[in-house]
Amino acid sequence: MKAVTAEHLMKSYGGKKAVTKALNDVSFEVEQGELYGIIGPDGAGKTSLFRILTTLLLADSGNATVDGFDVIKDFKSIRKHVGYMPGRFSLYQDLTVAENLEFFATIFETSIEENYDLIKDIYSQIEPFKDRKAGKLSGGMKQKLALSCALIHRPSVLFLDEPTTGVDAVSRKEFWDMLKGLKQQGITILVSTPYMDEASLCDKVALLQNGNILSIDTPGGIVANFGKPLLAVRSAKMFNLLNDLKAFEATEDVYAFGEYHHLVLKENTAKEIVHRFIDSKGHQDVEVLATSPTIEDCFISLMKAS
């Protein structure tokens, strides 16, 4: 049995006038125990998708199952079996850390003791503050409490909607380490993120843009399908270099990429030819290197093609 299936999901918002298509024929499958990433910017449809799968929103059409249960017919069973951490902090701010956890355990007819081993690594980090009100916690601690509460009934599938948005690079790394630990305990995890670099930490990813799936594959598979020669180039004047390279005849696309620009070529072109072209524009300190595409390169390429 698949952990999650989605078939031709459609969802639009708004009246007859201004219709926003949040999901446009979205289909995918998640295997048991998989760490599955839904990667896409704001407005891609990530939250709509998660709300449909957690039975909080009805799709206009299409089917979906979670843990073998249908999102419409069996919504009550799904609610018992999944954990959901929405993008916005949604615990009770006026309850303490311990009271929040206790509350969620009771709602799901279990106890903290029964499933303590599952949350131990995460909860033990905030346990020293267990008598503090949730509203008084720091961002990082809130996140750990929310994750503990989403896990306390030992869900079979865990839905995490943008858990790392607005979170700094250090906390993001810590969070992904926690997810790796949970995956080892056999929990299927669906996680959404606008950060392209997090895609490489998933077993499989779906790239989502404006409600459309651009690609579904392993991170390695997506990168392997890039299919065009890619160079990293730099010079002393990066902004001018970008504009100069836009006019280069072999250029398919060129865009800033950290300390280099990434130059996508129409076909294999010797580095020396590119170098000579850049030199001819009067640039200093020119560097031209072969480089491997990242998920972000692939996303850009797929976005422009669609």
Next chain:
Amino acid sequence: MNTESAIITENLTKRFDSFTAVDALSFEVKKGEIFGFLGANGAGKTTAMRMLCGLSKPTSGKASVAGFDVYKQTEDIKRNIGYMSQKFSLYEDLTVKENMQFYGGIYGKSDAFIKDKTAFVLNQLHLEQEAKKLVKSLPLGWKQKLAFSVAIFHEPGIVFLDEPTGGVDPVTRREFWNLIYQAAEQGITVFVTTHYMDEAEYCNRVSIMVDGKIEALDTPSGLKKTFEAESIDEVFLKLARKAIRTAD
């Protein structure tokens, strides 16, 4: 004041009771520079930015922004800076054009200035067709680019950008940075925070705040050399992991 500097701070400090949110910041930002202001959640970035924008009084230390003192000339500062954050930017229920008229008016610009500048921005962003549409009907990426143009509509000397590209798609994120470069070329100083470490590479200089203090400040390549790191991401992790404070 040094006319080459857009921002100067000297031991700038902000305490809330016994908690020192910003601890003796001393740095300068040159005119026309793109200055990246990095730090983990809770490092004190927002508190520092609020002081520089004239929204919060420092506990001690000195600072001037666009030549104005952060204690005594906060109204002058507000008139001479632009500000944009990911969360608040534009009035959704006003049209594209109305937003520009509104901001131009707030800053006391003449009708003729507003008219010319509106035409310029609409052309620059290719938004002529959308001029009379409500901002809420625009895709997010367009909104962010428009928000930036509105933030510098009154031609301030400095613009403060607080995580301007959060959640934005990778193509729009780059278009946004093109606008930043164009603004810098016109002499506008850009002070920007971001969680995208690749964007730190686009800055002329970058500072990294840890526990209320600036732990490092240099060009991106200088930082990588000093910390023997391959990327700014690595520099950031090396420094921010030393933080004692918990986030936020």
